[in-house]
Amino acid sequence: METIKQNQTAEALKWRYATKVFDKTKKLSEEQLQLLKQAVQLAPSSYGLQPYQVLIVSNPEIKEKLKEAAFGQSQLTDASHIFVFARTHNFTEKHVDEYAINIAETRGIDVADIKGFVDVMKGTVNSRSQDELANWNAKQAYIALGVLLETAALHEIDACLMEGFNNAHFDGILGLADRNLTSVVIASVGFRSSDDGYQNLNKVRKSDGDLFIHI
Amino acid sequence: METIKQNQTAEALKWRYATKVFDKTKKLSEEQLQLLKQAVQLAPSSYGLQPYQVLIVSNPEIKEKLKEAAFGQSQLTDASHIFVFARTHNFTEKHVDEYAINIAETRGIDVADIKGFVDVMKGTVNSRSQDELANWNAKQAYIALGVLLETAALHEIDACLMEGFNNAHFDGILGLADRNLTSVVIASVGFRSSDDGYQNLNKVRKSDGDLFIHI
Numbered sequence: 441m442e443t444i445k446q447n448q449t450a451e452a453l454k455w456r457y458a459t460k461v462f463d464k465t466k467k468l469s470e471e472q473l474q475l476l477k478q479a480v481q482l483a484p485s486s487y488g489l490q491p492y493q494v495l496i497v498s499n500p501e502i503k504e505k506l507k508e509a510a511f512g513q514s515q516l517t518d519a520s521h522i523f524v525f526a527r528t529h530n531f532t533e534k535h536v537d538e539y540a541i542n543i544a545e546t547r548g549i550d551v552a553d554i555k556g557f558v559d560v561m562k563g564t565v566n567s568r569s570q571d572e573l574a575n576w577n578a579k580q581a582y583i584a585l586g587v588l589l590e591t592a593a594l595h596e597i598d599a600c601l602m603e604g605f606n607n608a609h610f611d612g613i614l615g616l617a618d619r620n621l622t623s624v625v626i627a628s629v630g631f632r633s634s635d636d637g638y639q640n641l642n643k644v645r646k647s648d649g650d651l652f653i654h655i
Numbered sequence: 656m657e658t659i660k661q662n663q664t665a666e667a668l669k670w671r672y673a674t675k676v677f678d679k680t681k682k683l684s685e686e687q688l689q690l691l692k693q694a695v696q697l698a699p700s701s702y703g704l705q706p707y708q709v710l711i712v713s714n715p716e717i718k719e720k721l722k723e724a725a726f727g728q729s730q731l732t733d734a735s736h737i738f739v740f741a742r743t744h745n746f747t748e749k750h751v752d753e754y755a756i757n758i759a760e761t762r763g764i765d766v767a768d769i770k771g772f773v774d775v776m777k778g779t780v781n782s783r784s785q786d787e788l789a790n791w792n793a794k795q796a797y798i799a800l801g802v803l804l805e806t807a808a809l810h811e812i813d814a815c816l817m818e819g820f821n822n823a824h825f826d827g828i829l830g831l832a833d834r835n836l837t838s839v840v841i842a843s844v845g846f847r848s849s850d851d852g853y854q855n856l857n858k859v860r861k862s863d864g865d866l867f868i869h870i
Contacts, residue, residue, distance in 0.1 A: 449690065449693075458703075475662070496869050586800065590694075644757055645697060653834070
């Protein structure tokens with residue numbers, strides 16, 4: 441594997457910030473969009489279940505509607521693309537079975553060969569209420585969100601994690617109910633405007649001693 | 656900023672896998688540990704609140720106890736370090752005030768200068784039940800988990816995301832209640848054993864068409 445400089449991830453994470461003002465004239469290239477999608481696709485999740493889908497919105501009219509459903513925040517229209525992470529709404533054994541078929545096809549084996557693993561996953565799913573599954577699935581989407589934000593920064597693409605939006609309105613605008621999906625979190629992705637003063641502020645983080653406990 | 660090759664993040668994410676068997680003779684160097692900690696510290700979170708702390712366990716006796724509380728999974732003892740993400744248990748306005756002081760000190764301003772932002776955060780915190788705050792805080796920790804897993808892969812460090820452990824037992828072993836913390840998810844970090852057959856399996860992911868919806 442290609443080596444990366446020791447300080448390269450930290451530099452990228454310092455360069456990034458929650459972009460407030462995007463340059464609306466700058467759009468992601470097809471290559472940039474592909475590399476972000478690939479990172480999201482490869483993101484880890486519990487058991488590898490990926491209990492979510494990701495909507496990528498670039499249509500200007502739809503972005504305008506999403507902005508209204510997000511308290512008018514300008515990122516929704518000015519960023520190049522909006523990534524909407526949506527968890528699977530009713531999550532059942534059927535989704536485990538679909539995953540099992542994908543495993544079998546990808547690895548050239550029979551579903552019967554992984555019966556033990558499938559039973560463990562079904563046991564987990566069946567032991568949880570729909571509320572617990574909703575939280576579990578949302579958390580998996582947040583792992584993919586973290587991977588998206590870091591990957592963007594490494595490639596000098598700006599992004600803003602956003603939780604401040606009306607989930608029900610988003611679901612309506614994007615037709616998510618018909619797809620058995622519910623929006624959980626979004627990231628606006630594009631390029632910072634030079635007018636965005638936030639890029640010049642010192643990054644605020646818990647100190648090493650306040651964040652970490654060594655045992 | 657240093658440039659990174661276009662396919663470098665995808666290559667790293669393909670190289671990684673949920674490591675089942677760690678080489679117990681291989682330990683993270685101090686440099687490697689520092690770069691992982693720095694990435695976790697720089698990870699984004701909602702409002703930048705970082706409503707969690709991270710325990711890093713290398714003590715062999717404690718790792719042995721954690722293994723018992725994690726259904727005997729060998730990663731707990733054989734990995735070099737165990738990262739335990741623990742959310743703030745009772746999350747209140749006090750934590751927002753501590754963050755406000757950190758912002759003011761980091762940016763050389765008065766807390767009064769950011770009263771509007773602080774009020775928004777307090778409004779959010781006060782509008783949520785303790786259950787809702789617990790889920791919210793846990794999700795923020797999962798962003799940091801995603802950043803840890805990607806950063807490890809980029810630097811050819813192995814890791815395994817693990818949710819299968821007894822949270823209450825972990826909290827007891829690590830003395831988390833006294834610190835107002837509750838364990839939410841862990842990552843075992845170290846180096847794969849050449850005996851771990853899982854590293855040779857094809858990675859299974861949803862196809863582009865099953866994961867993404869373009870609008």
